[in-house]
Amino acid sequence: MTNTTIALEPISGPSAWRGDELAGTTEWIYELAPGEIADLEAAGRKLVADDPDLRTVTAADYPLPACTRLNEESGRQMDTGRGFILIRGLKTEEYGDVLAGAIFFVMGLHLGQPIGQNQMGDLLDHVIATSDKTLADEGAKPSRVRDRLPFHSDSSDVVALMCLRGAREGGASSLVSGTTIYNEVLRRRPDLAPLLLEPFHWDWKAQDPDAPENTYSSPVVSYVDGIFSVYAGMSMIFSAQRFAEVPRLTPEQTQVLNLFDEISQEPGLALDMNFQPGDVQWLLNYAALHSRTGYLDFPEPERRRHLLRLWLKRDVGRPLVEKFGKHVVTMGEPAGGLLPGGRFAIADAAQPNFEWGN
Incomplete structure (x- = not known):
């Protein structure tokens, strides 16, 4: 498929939202019913008891008969709605991390196929500060520092988070509508907006040090x-300029990329979610960008802010331009192949790997 020119009119629909309009409502929060909670808990306990290789399990292995409405609404909001939904009501503080991780993994199976997130191929990953590094430090991983993150897209169709423990202060999950950002670019600079449909070079080496090529291209x-649909993370486009073989960005391209980033940061556009333990957020990467506010941790290691993360492949026939997003990753496998040390049993996968990402 190829890009078609967008008419110079704003794009409408449920994906064109503003955070300041949603913040005073609960329409984006799904409160679990007692029967749904019981169903999820039973499936999670079965996964823990079975102790399968997580790479082999399917949704059919862990049915959720009471969660039909939950799964349908989660899929609808991601695919044709706002692009995200927050699920609330799980009692993770009572479960312990292993059962919580098992429930989260089963939920993911019913919405897509979990894919690898790091060089070891881990299907369940962790967002937790493992050192005092900042993003400015060489080798720092965004999921392992406490800094505020720029808005970006991940390398999957869906990214999901489960909150095990919140921060002492800060650490809100921030979402912003890609449609709303584009509409603002179009309103302010209709001459520049069409450039966003043209391919840019993205720094592949910065994302995957063992990548076989320096860059990949995507609009x-x-x-x-x-x-x-949107795919963003402008720092990777600017970083790709370090390679001599990459064409230099034109002044107009630089302007539109900077404008896109500037708009994403403007007051009122983003929706900040202060996660409660047990909250689960599902996000379609093509509809909204995500970020995180900076935060302070509790001094005790066991009370650190700790989120579980899933990346899902979700094939619902969404039409996308050819080679859109991080298309160079097949099913999430790292460019250089899997390294030893992957955690594919739920008891291991639910615990952070402190030997990686420090």
Whole structure:
């Protein structure tokens, strides 16, 4: 599929939201019913008892008969709604991390196929500060520091988070609508907006040190058959300029990339979610960008801010321009192949790997 020119009119629909309009509502929060909670807990306990290789399990192995409405609403919001949903009501503080991780993994199985997130191929990863590094430090991993993160897309169709423990202060999950950002670019600079549909070079080496090529290419915006999708993380486009073989960005390209980033940071656009333990957030990467506010941890290691993360492949036939997003990753496998040390049993996967990402 190829990009078609977007008419110079704003894109409408449920994905074109503003955070300041949603913040005073609960329409984006799904409160679990007692029967749904019981169903999820039973499936999680079965996964813990079975102790399978997580790479082999399917949704059919762990049915959720009471969660039909939950799964349908989660999928609808991601695919054709706002692009995200927050699920609330799980009692993770009572479960312990292993059962919580098992429940989260089963939930993911019913919405897509979990894919590897790091060089070891781990299907369940952790967002937890493992050192006092900052993003400015060489080798720092965004999921392992406490800094505020820029808005970006991940290397999957869906990214999901489960909160085990919140921060002492800060650490809100921030989402912003890609459609709303594009509409603002279009309103302010209609001459520059179409450039976002053209391919840019992205720094592949900065994302995967063992990548076989320095860069890959993708547009920021896909518009096929009337469906708008976004893929962003402008720092990777600017970083790709370090390679001599990459064409230099034109002044107009630089302007539109900077404008896109500037708009994403403007007051009122983003929705900040202060996670409660047990909250689960599902996000379609093509609809919204995500970030995190900076935070302070509790001094005790066992009370550190700790989120579990899933990346899912979710194939619902969404039309996308060819080679859109991080298309160079097949099913999430790292460019250089899997390294030893992957954790594919739930008891291991639910615990952070402190030997990686420090």
